[in-house]
Amino acid sequence: MKKSKIERQKLLKETIEETPFITDEQLADLFEVSIQTIRLDRMELSIPELRERIKHVASNRWNETVKALPLEEVIGEIIDLELDHRAISILDIRPEHVFSRNNIARGHHLFAQANSLAVAVINDELALTAKSELKFTRQVKLGERVVAKAAVEGINEKGLTIVHVNSFVENEKVFSGYFYMYQSNEQKGE
Secondary structure, eight states: OOOOHHHHHHHHHHHHHHOTTOOHHHHHHHHTSOHHHHHHHHHHTTOOOHHHHHHHHHHHHHTTTOOSSOGGGSSSEEEEEETTTEEEEEEEOOGGGBOTTTOBBOHHHHHHHHHHHHHHTSSSSOEEEEEEEEEEOSOOBTTOEEEEEEEEEEEOTTSOEEEEEEEEETTEEEEEEEEEEEEOTTTTTO
């Protein structure tokens, strides 16, 4: 049974507050209405689109905790962060990220997303990449969303923190890298 506009908008607002990263498409399926109806409802309720919600949540939540670089220097948008353990960011591939002749993302954007996430996950004001081992497993195309997941794996024999980053488009791995991070001695082992 379809809900009235007032009921739907009330539930829409509650749903977005509980799950701010839900897409308009997912909301349309959930409420059994068109995507356009969801967009109109969001506009009436002054609820920003997904990209703006992500930026808002990320800047409010992690601006004070990311130590090694300013949040605006992270390539992609951090959506989850536990310092010295794990982090997740997303990067929507737009025209400025791709080669114009074939709409394939330039590799340095995928590297930059992964590398900046590896820096951001370190709980230190000084974190620098000393070495990386990378593998691109498939091309990424214009319009795709890349989700990078970083995990701190420990410290190697040279005292470098090892961060493993895997990047996915939907559930398909498109990039994998090990980043060996230098950090100041004060933070190691804490």
